Amino acid sequence: MTTFTTTLRCAVLASAALLGSAAMAAQALVPAQSSIQFTAKQLGVPLSGHFKQFDAQVQFDTAKPETSKIHFTVDTGSATMGSKETDSNLVNADWFNVAKFPKATFDSTAVKALGGGKYQVDGTLTIKGNAQKVSVPVQLTQSGTTTLATGSLPLKRLPFKIGDGDWADTSMVADEVTVQFKLALTGVGKL
Numbered sequence: 001m002t003t004f005t006t007t008l009r010c011a012v013l014a015s016a017a018l019l020g021s022a023a024m025a026a027q028a029l030v031p032a033q034s035s036i037q038f039t040a041k042q043l044g045v046p047l048s049g050h051f052k053q054f055d056a057q058v059q060f061d062t063a064k065p066e067t068s069k070i071h072f073t074v075d076t077g078s079a080t081m082g083s084k085e086t087d088s089n090l091v092n093a094d095w096f097n098v099a100k101f102p103k104a105t106f107d108s109t110a111v112k113a114l115g116g117g118k119y120q121v122d123g124t125l126t127i128k129g130n131a132q133k134v135s136v137p138v139q140l141t142q143s144g145t146t147t148l149a150t151g152s153l154p155l156k157r158l159p160f161k162i163g164d165g166d167w168a169d170t171s172m173v174a175d176e177v178t179v180q181f182k183l184a185l186t187g188v189g190k191l
Helices: 001-024 086-091
Strands: 035-042 045-051 054-059 070-076 102-115 118-127 130-143 146-156 176-188
Touching: 054 176
Parallel strands: none
Antiparallel strands: 035 045, 035 176, 054 070, 070 102, 102 118, 118 130, 130 146, 146 176
């Protein structure tokens, strides 16, 4: 009886672990309901743009957020500011250097629950081969089966070598850039 009970208990625990992994693996980004926008200043005038293509692989455990993992990629060639001339410059070596660095990435290293659906997500942001540690404040809300992750991240562009050469002059284009994100996810457990 003891061996049977132990075997049964192990089978139940293994099944629960597999089901938990399958549930986290089923989490997916809904691109049509998501956005990545950025705001910079040129000669003191705010200019906005966005990325048209991005993806995320998320394994968010609502019961144990500290075990969660987030990998995010942005196609840098999909950046647009609404002007053909500006957009054609963004792909050049001085800006995103899309030919050499077609993707920017974020990989989480720690997720901390702050209460009230707020989280601090620490990780490494890599743009143009330059990696920087960042801490991203994220607000999660749920409606039906969709979880919305929103937040804003102030960055300095020069450590990532975005706007090299003549564009490194911050009297023309400010060093500060703010990235705003809204990521719709499915498959996340109840908060």
